[in-house]
Amino acid sequence: MKSFALIAVILTGWLLLSAVSDFPDWGDTESPANDYRLSQHYITETFPESSVPNMVTAVLADYRGYDTMFETVVIFVAGIAIMSILRRKPLDHLKDKGKETRTYKKDPDLIIDTTCRLMIPIIQLFALYVVAHGHHSPGGGFQGGVIFGASFILLALSRDLQAAQRWVPEKRVLNLAGIGILIYSGFGFACMLLGSNFLDYEILHKIMPATPVEARSHSMLGVEIGVAFTCTAIMFSIYSNLASNGDMKETL
Amino acid sequence: MIDQSPALILLAPFLLAIVLALLGIKREWLCFPLVIAGLAISVAASVVTLMRVIDEGTIQYFFGGWEPPFGINLRVDGLNALVALAVSTVSLLTAIYSKRAVPAETSDKVSQFYTLYLLSVTGLLGIVLTGDAFNLYVLIEISALTSYALIGMGSRRATLAAYKYLIMGTIGASFYLLGVGYLYIKTGSLNMYDIQEQIVANNLHSSPTIFVAFVVIMVGVWIKMAFFPLHSWLPNSYTYGPSTTSALLGPLVTKVMIYVMIRMILTVFSPEFAFDQLDWSNIVVWMSVIAILAASISALSQTSLQKMLAFLIIAEVGYMVGGVWLTDEMGMVGSIYHIIADAFMTLCVFLFAGIIFTKTGRRDLSAMEGLFTKMPLTMVGFLVGAFSLIGIPPTAGFFSKWYLIQGGISSGHYEYVAALLISSLINAVIFFRIIEIAYFGTKPAEGHGHHHNEEHKDGPKEASFSMLFPLLITAALLLGIGLYNQEVVAIITNFVSQFNIGAIIL
Numbered sequence: 081m082k083s084f085a086l087i088a089v090i091l092t093g094w095l096l097l098s099a100v101s102d103f104p105d106w107g108d109t110e111s112p113a114n115d116y117r118l119s120q121h122y123i124t125e126t127f128p129e130s131s132v133p134n135m136v137t138a139v140l141a142d143y144r145g146y147d148t149m150f151e152t153v154v155i156f157v158a159g160i161a162i163m164s165i166l167r168r169k170p171l172d173h174l175k176d177k178g179k180e181t182r183t184y185k186k187d188p189d190l191i192i193d194t195t196c197r198l199m200i201p202i203i204q205l206f207a208l209y210v211v212a213h214g215h216h217s218p219g220g221g222f223q224g225g226v227i228f229g230a231s232f233i234l235l236a237l238s239r240d241l242q243a244a245q246r247w248v249p250e251k252r253v254l255n256l257a258g259i260g261i262l263i264y265s266g267f268g269f270a271c272m273l274l275g276s277n278f279l280d281y282e283i284l285h286k287i288m289p290a291t292p293v294e295a296r297s298h299s300m301l302g303v304e305i306g307v308a309f310t311c312t313a314i315m316f317s318i319y320s321n322l323a324s325n326g327d328m329k330e331t332l
Numbered sequence: 333m334i335d336q337s338p339a340l341i342l343l344a345p346f347l348l349a350i351v352l353a354l355l356g357i358k359r360e361w362l363c364f365p366l367v368i369a370g371l372a373i374s375v376a377a378s379v380v381t382l383m384r385v386i387d388e389g390t391i392q393y394f395f396g397g398w399e400p401p402f403g404i405n406l407r408v409d410g411l412n413a414l415v416a417l418a419v420s421t422v423s424l425l426t427a428i429y430s431k432r433a434v435p436a437e438t439s440d441k442v443s444q445f446y447t448l449y450l451l452s453v454t455g456l457l458g459i460v461l462t463g464d465a466f467n468l469y470v471l472i473e474i475s476a477l478t479s480y481a482l483i484g485m486g487s488r489r490a491t492l493a494a495y496k497y498l499i500m501g502t503i504g505a506s507f508y509l510l511g512v513g514y515l516y517i518k519t520g521s522l523n524m525y526d527i528q529e530q531i532v533a534n535n536l537h538s539s540p541t542i543f544v545a546f547v548v549i550m551v552g553v554w555i556k557m558a559f560f561p562l563h564s565w566l567p568n569s570y571t572y573g574p575s576t577t578s579a580l581l582g583p584l585v586t587k588v589m590i591y592v593m594i595r596m597i598l599t600v601f602s603p604e605f606a607f608d609q610l611d612w613s614n615i616v617v618w619m620s621v622i623a624i625l626a627a628s629i630s631a632l633s634q635t636s637l638q639k640m641l642a643f644l645i646i647a648e649v650g651y652m653v654g655g656v657w658l659t660d661e662m663g664m665v666g667s668i669y670h671i672i673a674d675a676f677m678t679l680c681v682f683l684f685a686g687i688i689f690t691k692t693g694r695r696d697l698s699a700m701e702g703l704f705t706k707m708p709l710t711m712v713g714f715l716v717g718a719f720s721l722i723g724i725p726p727t728a729g730f731f732s733k734w735y736l737i738q739g740g741i742s743s744g745h746y747e748y749v750a751a752l753l754i755s756s757l758i759n760a761v762i763f764f765r766i767i768e769i770a771y772f773g774t775k776p777a778e779g780h781g782h783h784h785n786e787e788h789k790d791g792p793k794e795a796s797f798s799m800l801f802p803l804l805i806t807a808a809l810l811l812g813i814g815l816y817n818q819e820v821v822a823i824i825t826n827f828v829s830q831f832n833i834g835a836i837i838l
Binding site for chain 1: 336339343346347350351353354357393394395396397398401402403404441444445447448451454458464466467470471473474477478480481484485491494510514516517518519520521522530534539540541543544547548
């Protein structure tokens, strides 16, 4: 069986490599991917059409915004899937409104605790910067969301999962993730309600203090924030489910 | 509002999935009505879209208002309007069935299950409707991730089956993505029609890159549709998952992937390239013959009802792949018609299997003893599905086989015709054995195994209305699609004839 797998791998590798000589040269400006009207349009028309200086953001959140919405859904689904398979205890407690009081299992270590106390606010501030500055520099909702989620994971690592859960309990995680997608698709559905196509942000200038072109730029920031919500929540959810082996009590 | 109909097909279940994720945890009673509402809107929008396609021809819908190739579009023609209607109808019927099955099988995670269910349907509908090759990959990811979770929520063995499916499914999806990457290197575009135009304009049909892209995409899609040697993930996944999952994924996933294969061959690579230039047709038809025979014989040896049906799905995949590669217009029409017919007949028998499993808690064939007296209506529904799988007129299964056999004869692939007939005979043996057990078998002894219900009195004990209703509707639809096959085939022929497949001479 193993040798069969090896043959399959070698065959696939040979097949994929056999076309390499047919590829355009590395960095060739005449190659189809660079030369075709698609990439030319993105390079020359992005700013006039959407007033966003970073064309990667514009392609991601506007031209191909429909893809990005579903990429966010992929992250959401991954979180829900991991939760629904790993979570061993019934999720009935999510229905209760009352808060459970929990106590720390161990005393926080002085050095680790102090360092994290200093680092976590900075990490979170930087995450917000990455989300907000995605229009101008590399960044955006996915990256910012992951950084923000990492700050909660750091909190859970430095103390324990219970401490981090005080800030982001399971119920809030689920709500945040759902709200993130709701923000994204809300922009799309708002466009539909105003009489345009799904995610056609231009029409939103009717309800925004902006010109049609600026409305695209503002809406892109809006959907990036939605992406950031989902990423933050799901990052932490995946960590806490995997690290606690699905019982959400003790980590590692 | 009419203009938005193609987008609403998939956005309605999508929006309600999010609403359900936010509201459903605390209010479990909301889940079922929301699912039904979302899917009902989806079915209505599919019907409207199909009517528009018949009237106006191909419909385009531009997301974000960007015309292709700059943005992503939905492109709906006769082929995907029909498949989308089949997908949304099947998922609505399964959702009705799930009313009692889901709380019984996944009691503590009802809202999560339904969220994933709606997102899975969104993914499948998105695959069917999109006109963008990369967008198709994103939606394959969504439908695949949700199905791993939906299967994994079943029994302990389901988790292992889902893990196997995850590995195989990821390999398949990665192959598809690699293929799209290779296409992009050579064409610089991601829109399906634009890729085709670029291939023709730059005379790329002889390019090795395009060849590798085609091979890789086909292998990826074959893994995802469980084409015979690549099928190992399917049987256990559809056997041990929750019964609602099997009734949703069993009819839909493989058929949607066959749609993807047809779309890739006809729209992206063009039939001349796939059938004429590559000269693979004979090999693939022989592969499908082996697939049909091997899967049918495996089905014959199964003792578990679900597993047997899973092997029948693999055999049906062989029918459709073979029909597509016959290089014959009739074969292509038959395959597309079979996508729709097979979606409903698989749904019919999986709903039946689900009802039996909920009633008796068992998967083996002897669970069906004496069902004709206990559940006459359920058995009527099952009989229609079984007759359709065997191919007895006037069910839909008969007509699809009729077209496929016609295609096989006119293209001279008699081995394919023989495989179809042998497989029909094997199906007949399988289903008449079940009918025999259900009709002549002794009634089960009292207190057998783990019964869910109070089985203390004789006489009819039908399944609850929410389970019986979709089964009978599916049976009626099977007869309807069969009796009105000419109308359906007219739409398909109208679509297929533009590609002039018959003119390709091997």
